[in-house]
Amino acid sequence: MTLPGADIVVGTLAVAAVISAVLVVVVREAMRMALSLGVFLLSSAGLFLYYGAPFLAAAQVFVYVGGVLVLVVLAIMVIRRSPDGSPVLASRHDPVSAAMCAMFAAGASWLLLRDAPPRGPMSGTSGSADLASAFLGPMVVHMELLGALLLVALVAVVAISEGERR
Amino acid sequence: MSVPVVLCMSLFGIGLYGLLSRRDVIAVLASVEIMLVSANVLLIALARTGSGASVADLGRVEAVGVTIVVIAAAEAAVGMALLIAAVRRSGRQTVDEFRQVRG
Numbered sequence: 001m002t003l004p005g006a007d008i009v010v011g012t013l014a015v016a017a018v019i020s021a022v023l024v025v026v027v028r029e030a031m032r033m034a035l036s037l038g039v040f041l042l043s044s045a046g047l048f049l050y051y052g053a054p055f056l057a058a059a060q061v062f063v064y065v066g067g068v069l070v071l072v073v074l075a076i077m078v079i080r081r082s083p084d085g086s087p088v089l090a091s092r093h094d095p096v097s098a099a100m101c102a103m104f105a106a107g108a109s110w111l112l113l114r115d116a117p118p119r120g121p122m123s124g125t126s127g128s129a130d131l132a133s134a135f136l137g138p139m140v141v142h143m144e145l146l147g148a149l150l151l152v153a154l155v156a157v158v159a160i161s162e163g164e165r166r
Numbered sequence: 167m168s169v170p171v172v173l174c175m176s177l178f179g180i181g182l183y184g185l186l187s188r189r190d191v192i193a194v195l196a197s198v199e200i201m202l203v204s205a206n207v208l209l210i211a212l213a214r215t216g217s218g219a220s221v222a223d224l225g226r227v228e229a230v231g232v233t234i235v236v237i238a239a240a241e242a243a244v245g246m247a248l249l250i251a252a253v254r255r256s257g258r259q260t261v262d263e264f265r266q267v268r269g
Contacts, residue, residue, distance in 0.1 A: 014173045021177050021200050025184035030192070037196050044203045048231070051170075051207075051214040052224060056231045060203075063239045068199065071246045075192050078253050090189035090260055097186045105179030112171045130225025131232070139229050146236045153240035157247040 010050050017043035028088050030076040034069060041065050055131050170211030177204035189260040191249045195242060202238045206231050 016039060023036035041064040048057035135143045177200060184197030213227035253259050 010169075014169070018173070018176060018180070021180045024193075024196050024200060025180055025187070030190075033193060033196060037199070040200065041203065044207055047207050048210055051210045053210045053214075053228045053231060056206075056210065056228050056235070059232055059235050063235050064199070064203075068239060068242045071242060072192065072196065075246045075249055078250050089193045091187055091193070092189055093187050098183055101179040101183040101186070104182065105175040108178070109168075109172050109175040112175070113168055131228050134226040134229040135232075139226065139233075142229070142233055146233060149240055150236065153244050156244050160244075160247040160251050163251070 006050065010047065013043050013046040013050065016040075017047065026091070026093070028091070030089050031073075033089060034072050034076060037072065038065055038069050041069065055128050170208060170215065174204045174208035174211065177201075177207070189262055191245070191252075191259055191261060191264075194261060195245045195249070199238060199242065202234060206234045209234075 020036045020040035020043060024033055024040060027033050027036060041060060045057045045060040045065070048054075048060055181197045181200030181204060184200065185194055188194050188197060209227060210231055213224055249259065252264070
């Protein structure tokens with residue numbers, strides 16, 4: 001994507017992603033956490049679009065925003081509530097943990113950037129045909145395993161629900 | 167190159183902090199989702215901005231990204247089902263209360 005002002009777009013998406021991720025980690029109200037998670041997932045879908053992966057961006061919106069976020073809201077409906085009736089989340093914020101995570105992020109960034117190859121020319125956007133060629137070609141085993149994984153997950157969810165009912 | 171690396175590692179660090187500091191299972195799962203998505207964004211961004219990546223390579227990397235999305239969705243579905251079952255059965259919803267598992 002070589003639109004004028006693309007840097008502004010990716011900068012806005014990055015800032016939105018970071019702020020919403022921080023909100024997911026620190027807010028106490030469960031619904032605000034779910035809304036922040038939704039903003040984070042939409043921002044990351046925008047980043048996928050910016051980096052030339054439109055199918056992945058669409059999958060992110062459909063699977064995460066449309067599926068996982070609904071699951072999160074459903075789970076919020078059954079969790080503990082505060083005396084005023086709003087669902088709350090317990091946290092134990094620790095400055096040492098925050099410092100360790102910041103050091104980890106800085107160290108991993110340094111390690112990745114130290115051996116980073118020189119920036120090459122931006123390639124074109126990969127289309128669904130390239131994705132299909134990859135999934136039906138060298139990654140056909142991955143695709144079959146994904147189908148099996150989804151089936152196992154579905155059976156597991158049904159078994160958990162049935163076990164609870166008994 | 168440096169912007170996506172720093173961005174994604176920052177997001178991963180934020181998710182890691184949420185994993186360590188949050189007590190509720192639902193918030194821990196949300197933090198894990200942040201870590202998975204940040205790794206996925208980094209994968210796509212590195213393939214896009216790395217040297218000499220062709221469109222076919224991008225398609226292959228995007229297929230790996232879709233694989234990660236599907237695995238994350240399956241993990242979230244099973245995790246939420248376990249959480250709802252645990253809360254309904256015993257009223258427990260924080261990771262501190264899950265000190266033992268039963269086979």
